[in-house]
Amino acid sequence: MTQAPLFQQITDFANRADPYPLYEELRKNPVLHEEEGGPYVFSSYYDIEALLHDPRISSDAANLAAAGTDTLAQAEETGGLPPSFLRLDPPEHDRLRRIANSAFGPPHRPRRVENMRGDMAAIVTELIDGFGDARQIDLVDRFAYPFPVTVICRLLGVPREDEPRFRAWVDPLVASLDPETRQGADAEFTKAAQEARMQLGMYLSGLVEERAREPRDDLLSDLVNSRGPDGAMTMMEVLSTAVLLLIAGHETTVNLITNGMLTLLRHPAILQRLRQDPGLSVNIVEELLRYEPPVQIVPQRTCITDIEVRGVTIPKGSRLWLVLAAGNRDPERFKDPERFDPDRGDIQHLGFGSGIHSCFGAPLARLETQIALSELARRLENPRLVEDPPPYRQNAVLRGPRHLEIAFDALR
Amino acid sequence: MSADHLDWLRREGRILIVGASLAGLRAAETLRAEGFTGELTLIGDEPYEPYDRPPLSKSVLLGMASPHHTELPHRWEVDAKWRLGIPASGLDLAAKRVRLADGDEVPYDRLLIATGVRARPWPKEDEARLSGVCVLRTRDDAADLYQRLKAGPRRVFVIGAGFAGSEIASACREMGLAVTVAERAGAPLVGALGGVVGAVAADLQTESGVDLRTHVTVTALEGDSVGRVRAVHLSDESVVEADVVVVSLGSQRNTDWLAGSGLGAGPNGIACDAGCRAFDFRGIVTDDVFVAGDVARSPHALFGYQFLSLEHWGNAVAQAETAAHNMICHGADRRPHLWMPAFWSSMFGVNIKSVGVPPMGDQLMITQGSPAERRFVGVYGYQGRVIAAVSFDSARWLEFYARQIERGAPFPVEFPTMDRRPEGRQPVAADFPDPSLPTHGPTVTLTGYSPADQQLVFHPALH
Ligand SMILES: Cc1cc2nc3c(=O)[nH]c(=O)nc-3n(C[C@H](O)[C@H](O)[C@H](O)COP(=O)(O)OP(=O)(O)OC[C@H]3O[C@@H](n4cnc5c(N)ncnc54)[C@H](O)[C@@H]3O)c2cc1C
Numbered sequence: 001m002t003q004a005p006l007f008q009q010i011t012d013f014a015n016r017a018d019p020y021p022l023y024e025e026l027r028k029n030p031v032l033h034e035e036e037g038g039p040y041v042f043s044s045y046y047d048i049e050a051l052l053h054d055p056r057i058s059s060d061a062a063n064l065a066a067a068g069t070d071t072l073a074q075a076e077e078t079g080g081l082p083p084s085f086l087r088l089d090p091p092e093h094d095r096l097r098r099i100a101n102s103a104f105g106p107p108h109r110p111r112r113v114e115n116m117r118g119d120m121a122a123i124v125t126e127l128i129d130g131f132g133d134a135r136q137i138d139l140v141d142r143f144a145y146p147f148p149v150t151v152i153c154r155l156l157g158v159p160r161e162d163e164p165r166f167r168a169w170v171d172p173l174v175a176s177l178d179p180e181t182r183q184g185a186d187a188e189f190t191k192a193a194q195e196a197r198m199q200l201g202m203y204l205s206g207l208v209e210e211r212a213r214e215p216r217d218d219l220l221s222d223l224v225n226s227r228g229p230d231g232a233m234t235m236m237e238v239l240s241t242a243v244l245l246l247i248a249g250h251e252t253t254v255n256l257i258t259n260g261m262l263t264l265l266r267h268p269a270i271l272q273r274l275r276q277d278p279g280l281s282v283n284i285v286e287e288l289l290r291y292e293p294p295v296q297i298v299p300q301r302t303c304i305t306d307i308e309v310r311g312v313t314i315p316k317g318s319r320l321w322l323v324l325a326a327g328n329r330d331p332e333r334f335k336d337p338e339r340f341d342p343d344r345g346d347i348q349h350l351g352f353g354s355g356i357h358s359c360f361g362a363p364l365a366r367l368e369t370q371i372a373l374s375e376l377a378r379r380l381e382n383p384r385l386v387e388d389p390p391p392y393r394q395n396a397v398l399r400g401p402r403h404l405e406i407a408f409d410a411l412r
Numbered sequence: 413m414s415a416d417h418l419d420w421l422r423r424e425g426r427i428l429i430v431g432a433s434l435a436g437l438r439a440a441e442t443l444r445a446e447g448f449t450g451e452l453t454l455i456g457d458e459p460y461e462p463y464d465r466p467p468l469s470k471s472v473l474l475g476m477a478s479p480h481h482t483e484l485p486h487r488w489e490v491d492a493k494w495r496l497g498i499p500a501s502g503l504d505l506a507a508k509r510v511r512l513a514d515g516d517e518v519p520y521d522r523l524l525i526a527t528g529v530r531a532r533p534w535p536k537e538d539e540a541r542l543s544g545v546c547v548l549r550t551r552d553d554a555a556d557l558y559q560r561l562k563a564g565p566r567r568v569f570v571i572g573a574g575f576a577g578s579e580i581a582s583a584c585r586e587m588g589l590a591v592t593v594a595e596r597a598g599a600p601l602v603g604a605l606g607g608v609v610g611a612v613a614a615d616l617q618t619e620s621g622v623d624l625r626t627h628v629t630v631t632a633l634e635g636d637s638v639g640r641v642r643a644v645h646l647s648d649e650s651v652v653e654a655d656v657v658v659v660s661l662g663s664q665r666n667t668d669w670l671a672g673s674g675l676g677a678g679p680n681g682i683a684c685d686a687g688c689r690a691f692d693f694r695g696i697v698t699d700d701v702f703v704a705g706d707v708a709r710s711p712h713a714l715f716g717y718q719f720l721s722l723e724h725w726g727n728a729v730a731q732a733e734t735a736a737h738n739m740i741c742h743g744a745d746r747r748p749h750l751w752m753p754a755f756w757s758s759m760f761g762v763n764i765k766s767v768g769v770p771p772m773g774d775q776l777m778i779t780q781g782s783p784a785e786r787r788f789v790g791v792y793g794y795q796g797r798v799i800a801a802v803s804f805d806s807a808r809w810l811e812f813y814a815r816q817i818e819r820g821a822p823f824p825v826e827f828p829t830m831d832r833r834p835e836g837r838q839p840v841a842a843d844f845p846d847p848s849l850p851t852h853g854p855t856v857t858l859t860g861y862s863p864a865d866q867q868l869v870f871h872p873a874l875h
Binding site for chain 1: 779780781785787789806808809810811812815827828829830831
C-alpha cells in the first residue's frame with residue numbers, strides 16, 4: 001500500500017480533528033519536499049520564524065502565480081479586485097497596511113479596539129441571554145460566529161442585517177483558501193470564488209461611496225478618507241482592504257473562540273480557574289494561539305531566489321508551506337509542547353504569524369476571545385461537550401469545528 | 413568550587429547587588445527564580461525603586477507618561493533588602509565587603525556590580541550650574557526637563573546629536589518648541605550609525621523644523637544676572653539665545669567608587685569575561701565578583717573578541733540574567749553572555765533599530781527600501797562579512813539580518829531581496845568618524861583596540 005505524501009494527509013479531511021500526530025511526523029523532516037512541483041513544507045519553530053522574517057520570501061500573489069503551481073492564484077491575480085496587502089510585498093504592502101493601520105491602531109487610533117470593550121461585553125451578554133431555556137446549543141452558530149461578525153460589522157461600519165448576504169459571498173472565498181479545495185479547483189469553482197469576491201466588492205463599494213460623501217466614526221470612513229503621508233488608497237484598494245478585513249476579521253476569531261471553548265472543556269480544571277479569575281483569560285488566549293491556532297498553515301509564500309534552509313537548497317520560485325501549528329508544538333522551542341498550560345511563562349507562539357504580515361487584527365481577536373471565554377466560563381453552569389471530537393470544517397488552513405454542541409445545567 | 417559550598421551558597425549565602433536599576437533588578441529576579449534562597453541585598457544611590465529609562469526621553473517629555481510612573485514591573489518576587497538612596501563608595505576585594513557612603517559596610521559571598529553610567533556633564537562647572545542647563549539620565553532629570561519644556565521656553569538648545577539628544581529634539585518639535593541642535597560631527601547619530609545613515613537623520617531633523625548645526629562645538633554657555641542660562645556660544649562664532657540647554661554628550665561609567673579596589677575598572681567600564689566575571693586590574697578573572705549592564709565591558713566572539721560596552725536596554729536584561737545564573741551554578745553550567753547587540757530608538761515619528769555593532773562596519777548597503785523614503789534596511793560590512801544592520805521603520809526584517817550576522821554571512825549582500833532599489837546594489841563607505849576623535853558618545857563602545865586604551869599605565873606585577 002502506498003501512503004499518501006504527508007502534506008496531502010494534512011489536507012485530507014479525515015485528519016482534521018487531530019492533525020497533531022501528523023505535525024509531529026513532519027517535524028522529523030523539518031524541510032520536507034515530497035513531490036516534484038509540490039510545496040516545501042516547514043514545521044520547525046525556528047525555521048518558520050526565520051522564514052517569516054526573510055526578505056527573500058515573497059507573499060505576492062503574482063510571484064506565486066508565476067511559479068505556476070497554483071491555478072487559483074492565477075485566477076485571483078487576474079480577477080476583479082486588486083490583491084489585498086496580505087498578498088503583496090513591500091513597498092506596496094507597507095503603504096497599504098500603514099494606511100489601514102492608521103484607521104485601526106496606534107498612533108492615530110490607539111484606543112479604537114480598546115474602546116469596543118463595552119460594546120463587546122454587551123454583545124456577548126445578549127448572545128448568552130439569547131440561549132434562553134435551551135440546555136444544549138451549538139456554540140458555533142449561537143455564539144462563536146455571530147459575536148465576531150457583529151463586532152467586525154460594527155467596527156467597519158457594515159450593517160449587521162446584511163450579514164446573510166455577505167455570508168453567501170464569504171463562504172466560497174474562505175473555502176478557496178483550503179489547499180485541498182485549491183488542488184481540485186475546477187473552472188467552475190474558480191469562477192464562483194472570483195464571482196463572490198466581485199459581488200462582495202460591489203456590495204462594499206456602495207457603502208464606501210456613502211462614507212466618502214458622509215463620513216462616520218467607522219473604519220470604512222477612515223479608509224476611504226485617509227490623507228496621511230502615504231496619500232490615499234484608490235477606490236479599488238479600499239475595497240480589497242475592506243474585503244480582507246471583513247473576512248479575516250471574523251473567520252479566524254470564530255475558530256479561536258470555538259477551539260478555545262473546546263480546549264477548556266477538555267481541561268475542566270482550567271475552565272474552573274477561569275470562572276473564578278477572568279484575568280486568566282489573557283494567558284489562556286495566548287496559550288490557545290500556540291496550542292490550537294486558527295491559522296494552521298501559511299501556504300502562500302514563494303522564494304524570489306535560491307535559499308538554503310538546514311543545508312537544503314530551495315530553488316527560486318518554489319512554493320513554501322509554513323506549518324505554524326507544527327512550529328507551535330516544536331519541542332526544540334517549547335517545554336512540554338503537547339500540554340495546554342496557560343501558566344507557561346514563555347508563550348512566544350506563531351499563532352499570529354510574525355514579520356511584516358503578522359496578524360493585523362491581533363489586538364481585536366485577543367480582546368474578543370478573552371471576553372468571550374471568560375463570560376462563557378462565568379455564565380454556563382456545568383458546561384460539557386456533547387460530542388468529542390466535534391465535526392470540523394473542511395478547511396485545513398483555517399481549521400476549526402463546524403459545530404460545537406455543548407450542554408449545561410443552567411445560565412447564571 | 414565544591415558542590416557543598418555551592419549548595420550552601422544557594423541556600424544561605426549572601427549576594428549583594430550594587431546598582432538598583434534595570435540590570436540589578438533583573439539579576440535579583442533571576443537569582444530567586446533559579447532557586448537562590450539566601451540573603452539578597454540591593455544598593456542603589458537613587459532613592460527610587462528600579463524604573464525604566466527609555467521612556468524618559470520619549471513619552472515622559474511629551475507628558476504622555478509621568479516621570480514618576482515608569483517603575484519596572486517585577487517579574488518575580490525578589491524578597492530582598494533594599495538600601496536605596498545611598499551610594500556604594502568602596503570595595504574591599506580581599507575582605508569581600510562593600511563600603512557605603514554612610515560608613516556602613518556590607519559583606520558578601522558574591523557581588524554583582526550594575527552601576528551603569530551617568531550623563532557626561534557640561535565640563536565647565538560654573539556654566540553647568542546655570543539654571544536651565546540640564547542633562548537627562550534619571551527620573552529626577554526627566555521631571556525637571558519636562559517642567560522646563562512645559563513652561564514653554566522660547567528656544568531649547570541641545571548639545572550633542574546622539575540618540576538621546578536627537579530624541580529630546582524630537583520631543584521638543586512635537587511640543588511645538590523651537591529647538592537648536594549642535595553637533596561636532598557632520599550629522600546626527602554618526603557615532604552610532606555612520607555618516608550615510610546620519611545624513612538621513614539630519615534630513616529628518618531639518619524637515620521637522622530643528623535648527624541643526626553640524627561641524628560646530630559649543631564654546632560657552634552664557635548666563636544672565638540671576639544665574640539663568642540665556643545664550644549658547646558656538647565655535648563658528650554664532651550665538652544662539654536659549655532658555656533651556658540640554659547637555660547630551662554621552663555618558664561616563666560609574667566606576668569611580670571602585671578606584672583602588674584592584675578591580676579592572678576604569679573609564680571604559682569594568683572588564684569581565686564572557687561569563688560576566690569581573691577581571692582584576694592584572695587581567696585575572698575573579699570568582700565572586702560579577703558585572704552586568706551599561707557598566708560592563710565584555711569580549712564577544714562574534715565581534716572579534718573585542719571588548720564591547722553596550723548602552724542597550726536589552727543587553728542589560730540579558731547580561732543580568734546570565735550573570736545571576738552564573739553566580740550560583742557550577743563552572744560547567746555557566747553560560748556565556750553572547751547577546752546579539754540590539755538597540756531601538758524613536759524620533760521624529762520614525763522607529764530606528766539596529767542589530768550587531770554598526771560602528772565596527774566600514775561599508776554599508778541599503779538592501780531594502782530607500783533612505784529617501786525614510787523606510788529602509790542598511791547592512792554594515794566589515795572584512796567581507798555582515799557585521800550589523802539598521803532599520804528605519806522596517807524593524808520586522810531585522811531578525812533576518814541578526815541571523816546573517818551570527819552566521820558571518822558574506823558582505824557585500826549579493827542575493828536579491830524584496831524592495832531592493834538600484835542604489836542598494838553597491839556598497840558605499842559607511843562613513844564613521846575617526847574613533848580617536850571624541851563624539852557625543854555612541855551607545856556602543858568597542859574598547860579592545862580603541863586608542864583610548866593606550867592611556868593605560870603599565871605596571872608589571874610586583875614579586
Ligand atoms: C533617556 C534614556 C533613553 C534611553 N533609551 C533607550 C532606548 O531607546 N533603547 C535602548 O536600548 N536603551 C535605551 N537607553 C539605555 C538603557 O536605559 C540602559 O541601557 C539601561 O538603563 C542600563 O541598565 P543598567 O542597570 O546597566 O544601568 P542604569 O540603568 O544606569 O542603572 C545603574 C544604577 O546604579 C546606580 N548607581 C551608580 N553608582 C552607584 C553606586 N556607587 N552605588 C549605588 N548605586 C549606584 C545608578 O544611579 C543607577 O540607578 C536609554 C537611556 C536613557 C538614560
